[in-house]
Amino acid sequence: MAFVYAGLIWALGWFINARLANSPVSDTRLVSLLIPALFGVTIIAMWEVLVTMLGVSPIILPPPSMIAARFVTEIPILWADFEQTILKGAMTGYVVGMIAAFAIAILADRSPFLTKGILPVGAFMAALPIVGTAPIFVKWLGSDWQSKAAVVGVMVFFPILVNTVAGLKDTSAMQRDLMRTYGAGYWPTLFKLRLPAALPFIFNGLKIATTLALIGAIVAEFFGSPTVGMGFRISTSVGQLALDMVWAEIVVAALAGSAFYGAMAFLEKRVTFWHPSQR
Amino acid sequence: MTSLRGIIPAATVVGFILAFWTLAVIPMNAHLAADMAARGDIVVTPVAPRDRQDLSGITLAAKNPAVIAMTYTLDRPRLPSPHQVAAEMYDTIFTKAPTSRRSLVYHAWVTLSATLLGFVIGTTLGVLLAVGIVYNRTMDKSVMPWAITSQTIPILALAPMIIVMLGSIGIQGLLPKSVISAYLSFFPVVVGMVKGLRSPDAMQLDLLRTYNANRPQGFWKLRLPASMPYLFASLKIGISAALVGAIVGELPTGARAGFGARMLVGDQYGQPMVTWAALFGAAITAALLVGILSMIERRALRRMGMGGAA
Incomplete structure (x- = not known):
């Protein structure tokens, strides 16, 4: 289940980025900052979902939310x-x-x-x-x-x-x-x-x-x-x-x-x- | 002859550094040597150890010329002299069996194997990602900024955590160090290789199109060969980064072998020679690795007709 969710997040993030990157506005300053930012958010969301849903011990890899709270x-x-x-x-x-x-x-x-x-x-x-x-x-x-x-x-x-x-x-x-x-x-x-x-x-x-x-x-x-x-x-x-x-x-x-x-x-x-x- | 003329200025600079180092030994070790002399039968001025602490190393050495020679022969100097380090290196490289724990060759191999494994992993992944970035616009736009930013981040700070993280899921020994090495050599290769794969200009790409070349042909016949100078430049950065990664990977975990472990042991047990020998061992290893890569680079580029006079 966790992998399905992570896969969905990845697919969504990649879909938006692919649309943005291949659109005519892709070379504007705002979009060329937005794409890597979205990519980063996608990775962090996948990390959060995988770690919390699979119950990975925080002494191996803490979820981003825990790091942010700390x-x-x-x-x-x-x-x-x-x-x-x-x-x-x-x-x-x-x-x-x-x-x-x-x-x-x-x-x-x-x-x-x-x-x-x-x-x-x-x-x-x-x-x-x-x-x-x-x-x-x-x-x-x-x-x-x-x-x-x-x-x-x-x-x-x-x-x-x-x-x-x-x-x-x-x-x-x-x-x-x-x-x-x-x-x-x-x-x-x-x-x-x-x-x-x-x-x-x-x-x-x-x-x-x-x-x-x-x-x-x-x-x-x-x-x-x-x-x-x-x-x-x-x-x-x-x-x-x-x-x-x-x-x-x-x-x-x-x-x-x-x-x-x-x-x-x-x-x-x-x-x-x-x-x-x-x- | 041209190479010889290039060596003389470099040798002069190295000689100057060695001379400075040799002179620095006197003030650095003067207090230790004076204490030793005072414990023997030699009269040292000033007599009280407390008064000596207040003096600088230079003044102390000037007041006690007899001490100067002793600064070069201490067992545990603050600053060992070049000949002491050379002797220690000779001793640990040539007179000990390479399988012995006391041999520097053994420790070099431990660090080197982790470095090379990590370097191969990091370079392979880096080249693959670079190809992806060059051929996929989405990947270019989303990953490339991170690859560039990552070079401004002290990634090495992750080293202790990677070791513990991998250790707690049961991976120990060579691999965790290699992961750090791979990680450090990965990003320079990505950035350099992307630049290299993009270096053919529009004219050259157009020429291939007039030949009716397809994409794989364009990659194998133009982009990849054109990227070689860039690849070698990043490989040389990558291999020294990988070596530093492997050494630092040995520090926090109490590793028992490798250059990093030797530096730590020398530091904790008060054996400066061990630390210095490990340091120079690491330097020589780095020089050899970069030297071998430069040699391959020269040969490869010359055979590809890009070497020129270099």
Whole structure:
């Protein structure tokens, strides 16, 4: 019976979406948001029906309604965890890593030799499982947010560095010659031509780093944390089989991740409005 | 010769990092080394351990030059020096039998098998979904936005729950870790593959239509070959994500083997070398995996006439 209902929900959702997607209005902004939203609602409704009607134990998979109820009642705890992990750990680390990456990129920029060396090494480092340094930083800096910020800083450093260095190379000889005919030295050329030209690359790195920052801050808490924080709450709630709480934290993580990324994408749009990809 | 000229700047940067690391060992370990020296017969200034705590590592090392050499030979340093890590790695890779629990090769295999299984599952499902998205407008409109959004979400936070969820319905060992790996490699492949399958331009699609090619022919002869560069780019992202997934999957459950388990053991039992060796083991594994994929990529693209000079 449960599968029949779930199948009906799926058929209904898919039918509406198929009509919408193949209708002439499918490319309008509203409809292209409505379709994925409907798809999400369909999945959640099927999840709810299947889990409640089949009597799946909430310690395996809680129904969405239970997660939502838990989310609402635990908002103070969720907020405290958010503050500890995202605002203190992830944000501090993100900003520190970003500044360090910019500084190194601009230092290396003066020497083509160093630039050539930093690109492959940085790209290589960016592919490594840097999260694994978490236990080391927890040992060095204690279990509070400072160690998480350090892990995040190292994780976001390499993608931002590589993209900044690559971006600073992205001007043509003609453009640089033009600056020279204006009598511009290194610094005016950097600020007026090469940094603006590098912005699309830099934002690409900054956007990649948003997800890394959250991952680093959450996973580092699995290695030791004060009794607050999203990673701490996830690992202890898993231990207590309170999976609705775990899901509530994951909802927070998903919202925070999308918002962080969205904020960077918005900033990019405002700052690089002149770039072909934004027009 | 061109490749050699590319290596020299990279080697310089690596050398610079190693030198910085080697120098950092002194201030990082100065307090530990001074305490050790004080317990022996060496006189350390300042004499009281409490006074030493107030000094920075650099000042302490400067006041006690005899301590500097000791910072490189501690058994349980805060920061092991490069040669200590190299020695530990040599020891655990080459001198232990690969089947022994003390061998890093054994742990590498545990993590690697979960990574590869998950990577294969995730990539296969990802390619299939991408094909569905490209050929079905409803699927494109409803699933694609979620696939893109999912890349902004720290999916890795799900890892402990997936392990417990699968554990409570009786699935243990390799598979739960592989599920996490599959999940992490899935989305980059979907997004990259959709881009790749759509990369042929209207002119090329029209040409096939003038040849009277049907849909499967259009897929096998144009779309799929055209998507290969995109596929390989996402495979390289996917495999390193899969490795991270398998390692993190080993953390919360008290797994007894694998890189993640080694990092945790080293952390809990105060054996920094074990953690560092596992860390570098994981890094080398990641490098090898990406390197092998790049090699296959170069060969495949060259045979397809897309390699160029690269």
